[in-house]
Amino acid sequence: MPEPYSVPSRNSVRKAGDIFRKEGATPEELNFAINTLSQWRGLHSYPLNVFQTSLRKMADGLEAPIIAQRLKRMPSITEKLIRFPTMSLERMQDIGGIRIILKRVSDVKNLHNRFRSATRWKHKLVLPPHDYIEAPKKDGYRSLHQVFKFESRAHPELNGLFIELQLRTRLQHAWATAVETLGIIEKSSFKTGEGSDDFKRFFKLSSALFAIEEKQPVLDELKDFTRKELIGEIIQYEERLQISTKLRGLALSAKHIESSSSNAGGYHLMQLDVANNRISLIHFSKKQLDIAEQFYKNQEQGTKNNPNISLVLISAGSVKEIKKAYPNYFLDTESFIKTLQQICAEG
Numbered sequence: 001m002p003e004p005y006s007v008p009s010r011n012s013v014r015k016a017g018d019i020f021r022k023e024g025a026t027p028e029e030l031n032f033a034i035n036t037l038s039q040w041r042g043l044h045s046y047p048l049n050v051f052q053t054s055l056r057k058m059a060d061g062l063e064a065p066i067i068a069q070r071l072k073r074m075p076s077i078t079e080k081l082i083r084f085p086t087m088s089l090e091r092m093q094d095i096g097g098i099r100i101i102l103k104r105v106s107d108v109k110n111l112h113n114r115f116r117s118a119t120r121w122k123h124k125l126v127l128p129p130h131d132y133i134e135a136p137k138k139d140g141y142r143s144l145h146q147v148f149k150f151e152s153r154a155h156p157e158l159n160g161l162f163i164e165l166q167l168r169t170r171l172q173h174a175w176a177t178a179v180e181t182l183g184i185i186e187k188s189s190f191k192t193g194e195g196s197d198d199f200k201r202f203f204k205l206s207s208a209l210f211a212i213e214e215k216q217p218v219l220d221e222l223k224d225f226t227r228k229e230l231i232g233e234i235i236q237y238e239e240r241l242q243i244s245t246k247l248r249g250l251a252l253s254a255k256h257i258e259s260s261s262s263n264a265g266g267y268h269l270m271q272l273d274v275a276n277n278r279i280s281l282i283h284f285s286k287k288q289l290d291i292a293e294q295f296y297k298n299q300e301q302g303t304k305n306n307p308n309i310s311l312v313l314i315s316a317g318s319v320k321e322i323k324k325a326y327p328n329y330f331l332d333t334e335s336f337i338k339t340l341q342q343i344c345a346e347g
Helices: 010-021 027-042 043-059 073-082 104-119 168-188 197-213 227-240 243-249 255-260 286-303 319-325 334-346
Strands: 068-072 096-102 123-132 143-147 160-168 267-273 276-284 309-315
Touching: 010 073, 010 143, 027 073, 027 286, 043 068, 043 096, 043 104, 043 160, 043 227, 043 309, 068 286, 068 319, 073 286, 096 104, 096 168, 096 319, 104 143, 104 160, 143 227, 160 168, 168 197, 168 243, 168 334, 197 227, 227 243, 227 334, 243 334, 267 286, 267 319, 276 286
Parallel strands: 096 160
Antiparallel strands: 068 096, 068 309, 123 143, 143 160, 267 276, 267 309
16 A cells, blocks of 8 residues: 555644634744645645546547646635635635636537546546536636545545536636736736726626637626627727737747746646746656645745735646646736637627
8 A cells, every 4th residue: 555645634724724714813823724734735636646647538539638737826725715704624625626628618518428427437526516607607707617526545545635627618718817817917816806897897798709609608697788789898898998908918928938848747836927027937747746845835935925926836748738728827818819809800
């Protein structure tokens, strides 16, 4: 049997989550909470690797799937705990996440059905799935989320850890990337309800146009709008807010990263510095996972008071796949801009 992982008690994990919500927590309490959360988050790496290997096999035959995994950023975890006061840290379902990007909606449904019905897939479904393609979120977000509880004979101490799968089309991915990128530029988390109402309206309208393009349901509040009406309103917002210009203006070139890194597989710690228009990738081999997670934790703590820095630890097949799966870290919204302009030009 392989060496078991050291797992903190559920009570310790729950206590760590409560400390992050606590006003006036002592330095000792915060240190305990940070260390416990880092250890708890790190445990999700093994299940993520198992899931990604299986999903790549299941996606065989689908056109150019992009599959990448990530450990949720510590600031995102703590912010979510504060936003949802009744949520326990050990019950948070998206600490370990896998993003799967497919060409069309039928591919999303196909792959979802494949792993739900796979006889050798022993992980427990957490039902129901969140199908934001059939019923978009109020902000226009569209994707299909399925959560599993991990099951393993080799590492039973990890049984019950949640892993979230995000399945989306390229069009849905382009929209979500633009939302996150503008959020980084504006220093507002649009996906958690922050930011200008004008920007949020623009993304609702563009989501509806993309949904029509994919022949899928649109937001309830826009379902009675014609395509022409949606285009007319979005053109007005674009002329006034210059969103495409704003997104293009801070686009980062990652060519030097791709050409200077021959490392495929393993892990990459990605750091985006918006203030200096710079991105960096630090590569770790698969055997260096413990080092990567410790470095991730240390970097998060060292930059936690700098709103211009964003960090995430990712594993994908190559640097090129990372760029496709997480283009928001490269401020790359070209696909969103081109598609939206094409739809508006067609009328």
